[in-house]
Amino acid sequence: MKSQSNQGKVWMKSLLCFLAGFVFILPVLLIVMNAFKPNGEILTSFISLPKGLYLDNFAQAMETMNFWVVFKNTVFVTICTVLLAGSVSFLGAYGISHLRGKISDGFYILFVLGQIIPFHTVMIPISVMATKLHLNNTHLGLILFNSGFFTAFGIMTYVGFLKTVPRELEEAAAIDGAGPFRIMMQIVFPLVKSATVTLGILFFLWTWNDLLLPNILISDGNLRTITVNLYMFKSATNAQWNLLIAGLVVSMIPIIVIYIAGQKYITSGLTAGAVK
Amino acid sequence: MSDFLYKKNKKFYLSLLFPALLLYCAALAGPLLIGSLPYSFLNWNLIKGKKEFIGLGNYIKLFQDERFIHAVGFTIMLAVVSIILSNIVAFAVAFMLDRNVRGKGVIRSFFFIPNIISGVMVAFVWIFIFTNAIPNVGERLNLDYLVNISWFGNADMSMAAVVIVTTWQSTGFLMMLYVAGLQTIPRDVIEAAMLDGCVGLKKIFRIQLPLLMPTVTINLFVSIAGAFKSFDIPLSLTGGGPANSTQTIALNIYSDAFGAYKTGYASAKSMVLFLMVAVIAFIQLRITRKREVQM
Numbered sequence: 384m385k386s387q388s389n390q391g392k393v394w395m396k397s398l399l400c401f402l403a404g405f406v407f408i409l410p411v412l413l414i415v416m417n418a419f420k421p422n423g424e425i426l427t428s429f430i431s432l433p434k435g436l437y438l439d440n441f442a443q444a445m446e447t448m449n450f451w452v453v454f455k456n457t458v459f460v461t462i463c464t465v466l467l468a469g470s471v472s473f474l475g476a477y478g479i480s481h482l483r484g485k486i487s488d489g490f491y492i493l494f495v496l497g498q499i500i501p502f503h504t505v506m507i508p509i510s511v512m513a514t515k516l517h518l519n520n521t522h523l524g525l526i527l528f529n530s531g532f533f534t535a536f537g538i539m540t541y542v543g544f545l546k547t548v549p550r551e552l553e554e555a556a557a558i559d560g561a562g563p564f565r566i567m568m569q570i571v572f573p574l575v576k577s578a579t580v581t582l583g584i585l586f587f588l589w590t591w592n593d594l595l596l597p598n599i600l601i602s603d604g605n606l607r608t609i610t611v612n613l614y615m616f617k618s619a620t621n622a623q624w625n626l627l628i629a630g631l632v633v634s635m636i637p638i639i640v641i642y643i644a645g646q647k648y649i650t651s652g653l654t655a656g657a658v659k
Numbered sequence: 660m661s662d663f664l665y666k667k668n669k670k671f672y673l674s675l676l677f678p679a680l681l682l683y684c685a686a687l688a689g690p691l692l693i694g695s696l697p698y699s700f701l702n703w704n705l706i707k708g709k710k711e712f713i714g715l716g717n718y719i720k721l722f723q724d725e726r727f728i729h730a731v732g733f734t735i736m737l738a739v740v741s742i743i744l745s746n747i748v749a750f751a752v753a754f755m756l757d758r759n760v761r762g763k764g765v766i767r768s769f770f771f772i773p774n775i776i777s778g779v780m781v782a783f784v785w786i787f788i789f790t791n792a793i794p795n796v797g798e799r800l801n802l803d804y805l806v807n808i809s810w811f812g813n814a815d816m817s818m819a820a821v822v823i824v825t826t827w828q829s830t831g832f833l834m835m836l837y838v839a840g841l842q843t844i845p846r847d848v849i850e851a852a853m854l855d856g857c858v859g860l861k862k863i864f865r866i867q868l869p870l871l872m873p874t875v876t877i878n879l880f881v882s883i884a885g886a887f888k889s890f891d892i893p894l895s896l897t898g899g900g901p902a903n904s905t906q907t908i909a910l911n912i913y914s915d916a917f918g919a920y921k922t923g924y925a926s927a928k929s930m931v932l933f934l935m936v937a938v939i940a941f942i943q944l945r946i947t948r949k950r951e952v953q954m
């Protein structure tokens with residue numbers, strides 16, 4: 384009897400929590416719903432369900448916003464940034480954690496300090512420098528500068544995780560004749576997998592969602608990344624809200640698909656990184 | 660053995676730092692020390708190209724710049740209000756979800772998705788909520804008040820809009836941290852407290868919240884640093900308007916640097932932003948260090 388009333392309580396609570404979450408995410412759901420309406424219906428009855436499934440919005444929005452080109456650019460820049468920033472961070476952190484004394488502390492503090500510098504403080508010289516070095520309007524520029532910003536944070540995170548790897552393992556491998564590079568890659572790297580996952584996700588999200596750096600560096604519409612493209616798309620749609628909403632939904636889909644696919648890693652990875 | 664290995668491999672370890680240092684100098688140290696810092700002493704307009712050393716002139720000017728002062732004020736207001744609101748909501752949600760609840764994963768995702776989509780998307784979603792959905796609800800319910808709010812036409816409502824949207828985006832991440840924090844509180848502590856008659860609100864405020872203080876401090880600082888760099892949401896939501904009322908520090912620097920091309924002056928402002936963020940970071944470092952020692 385008692386367990387039955389407990390069961391009822393659990394369901395009541397679950398329902399309440401679900402409703403709270405539903406209300407919270409309602410703005411996104413409303414946008415998705417309106418992506419299926421023609422412009423007139425959006426203006427007159429935003430909160431009603433669509434009368435039919437009007438799919439023209441998507442085709443037209445994707446064409447106007449040059450979606451596939453931009454999507455490919457974003458995937459390329461993001462993957463390169465994650466790989467470059469991730470590997471440079473790991474190598475640097477491995478160096479710092481294996482060096483001793485003042486050099487090790489000095490480098491560590493240097494990178495910790497770098498993490499404090501806001502992007503808005505360096506964006507002006509970066510745009511000046513990029514123009515001089517012909518890195519503006521290139522994906523290489525985005526990848527290099529982004530990796531530079533992320534490396535400070537990446538090194539801090541990796542150093543924290545590398546502390547937990549017992550040195551005896553590396554010594555044993557050295558006795559067995561493994562060289563320093565092999566020890567680093569085959570013994571230690573697999574042991575800090577959770578840091579790699581955390582950083583990979585963060586670097587991914589930061590690059591994918593970045594507005595300011597690509598906005599400053601890239602003016603050529605064919606080289607744009609997804610976030611800047613969406614930002615620019617608003618003025619290009621001229622109050623054709625159906626196009627903007629469809630473009631917004633289409634831009635949101637990749638990141639939400641990735642979130643659903645990697646949900647387990649994303650939530651545990653993000654909190655592991657922040658609590659560490 | 661270990662010393663022998665260290666001597667043998669020292670050069671290898673040092674060489675590992677080379678790529679990181681290169682990127683670090685190119686993206687952070689270089690631009691700061693040979694870019695923004697010296698630029699901030701120049702009267703330099705990138706379009707006119709004229710450069711002139713004026714010492715602290717830019718710094719003196721920015722303290723009399725009403726737009727900048729307003730931007731600092733608005734940024735601090737945005738930081739304080741959105742941090743308080745999002746931490747309260749995040750804690751409440753984490754607390755509800757800590758118990759026996761079905762479908763936790765799905766419910767958490769509902770709160771977390773705003774955090775993983777970009778500020779531009781978040782802002783655009785809300786533009787439609789403010790200008791279409793809310794008036795539409797007002798029409799259905801015959802509430803003229805809801806229909807007639809001018810969200811982006813008047814300063815107070817625009818500020819409120821930026822606060823609401825910022826809070827909405829940051830809640831999910833804080834909730835995750837609170838969920839993780841709540842899980843670290845041992846069950847028997849809570850059960851013992853409940854046996855002693857400590858239940859309901861008393862249990863939250865006397866037992867769980869005090870034990871969560873480490874998470875709370877981390878959360879506060881995570882959100883303070885983020886709020887001071889707030890840019891994407893105000894830019895895409897209000898563009899800083901109306902009449903610059905929702906301009907944050909970052910947005911103010913951006914519009915001076917890339918709209919008016921006042922390169923030297925904007926650099927001075929960006930150095931001030933750096934100092935503000937650095938002070939917060941040092942306070943944070945001291946507090947977290949202290950806590951580590953205690954534990």
